[in-house]
Amino acid sequence: MLDITEVVRRSGVPASTLRYYEEKGLILSTGRRGLKRIFAPGILDQLALIALGRAAGFSLDEIGEMFDAGGEPSIDRDALSAKADELDDTIRKLSAMRDGLRHAAKCPAPSHLECGQFRRLMNIASARMKVEKKRGGQER
Amino acid sequence: MLDITEVVRRSGVPASTLRYYEEKGLILSTGRRGLKRIFAPGILDQLALIALGRAAGFSLDEIGEMFDAGGEPSIDRDALSAKADELDDTIRKLSAMRDGLRHAAKCPAPSHLECGQFRRLMNIASARMKVEKKRGGQER
DNA sequence: CCTTGACCTCAAGCCAGCTTCAAGTTGCAG
DNA sequence: CTGCAACTTGAAGCTGGCTTGAGGTCAAGG
Incomplete structure (x- = not known):
């Protein structure tokens, strides 16, 4: 069992954030030693999962839907798969962007928006953008 | 040349956001027809890039550092490479998370935090977490 | 020429995700 | 037993990324 000080030290997550997460129902403290919250050791994995x-x-609310306060994945397997699919999509976009950036860093073309290579890479990603409208919530 | 209405229609980005981006210096309107802003056709690619x-x-400020208001990649090639590296790191984490989620959706283990497979996948990512402290700014 | 409606500006407001602050406990060192 | 550092709570504040609202201006149609 770890008290909050220990959790802060080991996870790097500030105490204020831990309290905030608990209030939001993302994590659970298993008791108190005096005033201090006590957490089960598994909290460290949970925090890593949340950071991930x-x-x-994903928003904190989404994360809350994926994992219960004990850190166990949601029983709703379809929801989990759906999140995995979202990630696949995001990964595809990020890969295209990464390649685009690397290309831009090398390619001596005068105008990149007119460089076929660059445009092609970026289009891979933006083509999928429309499909992904559903993700309205997150990245604000 | 496209007026703002056309840009909204074709990009799906709200006019308020376009004005906001312009104010932030992320994009440039090339003139006015009456009151209405006029944009060069390249704006559509730029907006896709920003969304990406x-x-x-990346924050709007970071994006502003990667691409000038005309949409051309920054001349600072090292900065671009650095961003590409950051993306690589992010992609690794997301891939681990995706695999973790897919696994959780299939694996019938009673407790996933104790499932070796699941833990191993998640650790790939969290191991890199510390290295990535630099990214403090972003994901609000 | 005058209305209408789509744009304009500028300021204020909203939400997520925290952080900070004031004021109140409490375990432990001395 | 006292002091005090480190925790607690609840409320308020902050930042980024937009959106909304009030009031103004233009150009196109009737």
Whole structure:
């Protein structure tokens, strides 16, 4: 069992954030030692998972739907698969962007928006953009 | 040349957002027809690029540093490469998360945090987390 | 020529995700 | 037993990325 100080030290996540996550129902403290919250060791994995989800562009609410407060994946397997599919889509876009950036860093063309190579890479991604309208919520 | 109405129609980006982007210096309107802003056709590619950058987790400011208001990639090739590297890192994490989710959707294990497969996948990503502290700014 | 409606500006507002602050406990060192 | 550092709560504040609203202006149609 880890007290909040220990969790902060080991995870790098600020105490204020831990309290915020708990309030939102993303994590659970298993008790108190005096005032201090006590967490199960698994909290560290959970926090990593949350950070991962955030990096993936999921909102805290979405993450809450994917994993329960104990850190277990949602029983709704279809929802999980759907999220995986979303990620696949995002990954495709990011890969195209990465390639585009790398190309731009090398290619000596005067105007990149007219460089066929660059445009082609970027289009891979933007072509999928429309399909992805559903993701309205997140990246604001 | 496209007037703002046309840009909205073709890009799906709201007029308010276009004005906001212009104010931020991300895009440039090439003139006015009466009050209405006029844009060069390239604006559509630029907007796709911006959307792509946002989906990649970059802030508008970062995007502004990568591409000038005309949509051309920054002359700072090192900066572009650095962004590409960041993306590589992000992509690795997202791939791990995607695999983790797909696994969780299939695996009948009682507790996933104790499923070796699941943990291993998630660790790939969280191991890199510390390295990536630099990215403090982004994902609000 | 005058209405209408789509654009304009500028300021204020909204939401997510935190952080900060004031004021109140509490375990532990001395 | 006292002090105090480190925690607590609840509310308010902040930032990024837009959106909304009030009030103004133009050009095109009737």
